[in-house]
Structure formats: C-alpha cells, structure tokens
Amino acid sequence: xxxxxxxxxxxxxxxxxxxxxxxxxxxxxxxxxxxxxxxxxxxxxxxxxxxxxxxxxxxxxxxxxxxxxxxxxxxxxxxxxxxxxxxxxxxxxxxxxxxxxxxxxxxxxxxxxxxxxxxxxxxxxxxxxxxxxxxxxxxxxxxxxxxxxxxxxxxxxxxxxxxxxxxxxxxxxxxxxxxxxxxxxxxxxxxxxxxxxxxxxxxxxxxxxxxxxxxxxxxxxxxxxxxxxxxxxxxxxxxxxxx
Numbered sequence: 001x002x003x004x005x006x007x008x009x010x011x012x013x014x015x016x017x018x019x020x021x022x023x024x025x026x027x028x029x030x031x032x033x034x035x036x037x038x039x040x041x042x043x044x045x046x047x048x049x050x051x052x053x054x055x056x057x058x059x060x061x062x063x064x065x066x067x068x069x070x071x072x073x074x075x076x077x078x079x080x081x082x083x084x085x086x087x088x089x090x091x092x093x094x095x096x097x098x099x100x101x102x103x104x105x106x107x108x109x110x111x112x113x114x115x116x117x118x119x120x121x122x123x124x125x126x127x128x129x130x131x132x133x134x135x136x137x138x139x140x141x142x143x144x145x146x147x148x149x150x151x152x153x154x155x156x157x158x159x160x161x162x163x164x165x166x167x168x169x170x171x172x173x174x175x176x177x178x179x180x181x182x183x184x185x186x187x188x189x190x191x192x193x194x195x196x197x198x199x200x201x202x203x204x205x206x207x208x209x210x211x212x213x214x215x216x217x218x219x220x221x222x223x224x225x226x227x228x229x230x231x232x233x234x235x236x237x238x239x240x241x242x243x
Contacts, residue, residue, distance in 0.1 A: 026054040027067040028196055028230065034071030041068075046177075057191075070099050070229065084110050086121030088218050088233065090211030093125035095199055096222060097230040106227040113221040117214040129199040129232060132157065133176035135169040136194035139187055142167055152182040166193055173197045201234030212237055 033047040041048040051064055073079030082103060084096045100106040114121050140148070142159055145167060149156060156179070158170040171179055176197050183190055207215060215235055222228050 023059055023063045026059040027063045030064055030067035031071050034068050035074055039068055039071040039075055082106060084121045085125045086114060086119060086123050088119040089117050089214035090207040092205050092215055092233050092235045093128045095126060095232040096228060098227045099229050100227045109225050113218055117218040119218060129201050131173050132200050133171040133173050134194055134196060134198045135192060136166050137190060137192050138166045139190040140167055145169060148182050148186045154179055154182060199232040204234050204236035206236050
C-alpha cells in the first residue's frame, strides 16, 4: 500500500495510544477520588469535579463508570486490593496493583503473564520504589510552578524540564491534593500528562532489544486483565506507544 499508508497507520496508532493513556489516567484519578470518599459524585464534590473535567476531556462514559464501579466494589467489600511484586524480562523490578473479588483468578492471570515472558513473581522489590505525588505538564514552566507553589506555601522534592519540554514535579504524597488545586486555580485550563500519587523507582534498568520486546508483551498482557489497576516498573524505555 506504500509508504504513505504506513505513515498514516503509524500516526493513527500513536494517536490511539495517546488517547488510551489519557483515558487510563482519568480512570485512575476518578477511582482515587471515589475511593477517598463516598463513590457517588452527588455526595463527593471532589469526585464530581474530576468527572466533569474528564468529560470535558472527552473521556468515554464507560471509563468513568468502570472506575466508579471499582471504587464501589472496594467500599462494599466485594473487591479488595492485592499487590504482586517480582521481576519482569531483563530483571525489571515490577509491582502490580490489582482490585479483585477472586484472589486465585487474579494470581493465576498475573503469574501466567510473567511466566510466559520469562519473568517471575514472589520476590519483594518495593524497597526499590518510593511513593510520591507526580505531575507532568506542559501548561507551566518551571518558574511558573515554583511561583504558584511559593504563593500557596507548598513545598516540592524535585522539579525538572524533560527533553520533550514537559515539566515534571515530584512532591510528598500528602501534598498531592493541595498542589493539584493550586495549579488548577492558577490555570484552570491546565492539562496533565501525569497526575497522581505513584511509585517512583530509585534506579532504572536498561533493556536489550529481546528483553524489551518481551517486557512490552508482558505489559500488554497485564493491561488486558480487568483486575489489574496499576503497573509500576523501573525499565528505562519510552512507553507512549504502548499505553
């Protein structure tokens, strides 16, 4: 079909990947807001605000419904959180957070995905990660963020501009909501590429081509499991086209 078709196909795939990543972020943010209070937007103003912003960002209704349903499951005791640790292909440290109503099913699915790509679960790796509030945006410059935080009396741990021009901010988890509110108050139209309390690796692992291909297959397999809510890792690779 020619080079033009290949370029269009690659562009469409990249656009779809970016949308998938954006929707996953909204799903995570909605779940966190619902879990931190009542999982009902009419009784949880923070949840209502997040949902309104997700809708403005054209987040699909089913993504919003699934996120709230997961939080409702946790609140009712129907689902519980399970965390699996281990190593993926190329000795990548990985932490897989799940919400499940069936431990055996979830464990089997996660273990099978690891085994098929040369990884293993059952080895503690959480000591290699630190939980931090993380923001990534191109709506602010470093100086603008520092000014907003200083005016709000808020502190941060690290602030850098990445190669792609996005600014990355790390802070204490307890300051997440206050920082998010301050940034949104300063620029209501702010858009985040990442916004949440995440596990950040202290060191990263480089992968050769073979291990990288296997690692990407593992991530793809895990993303297909409804029980998997979050995957953290310390692989030093770009994943924009995978998410």
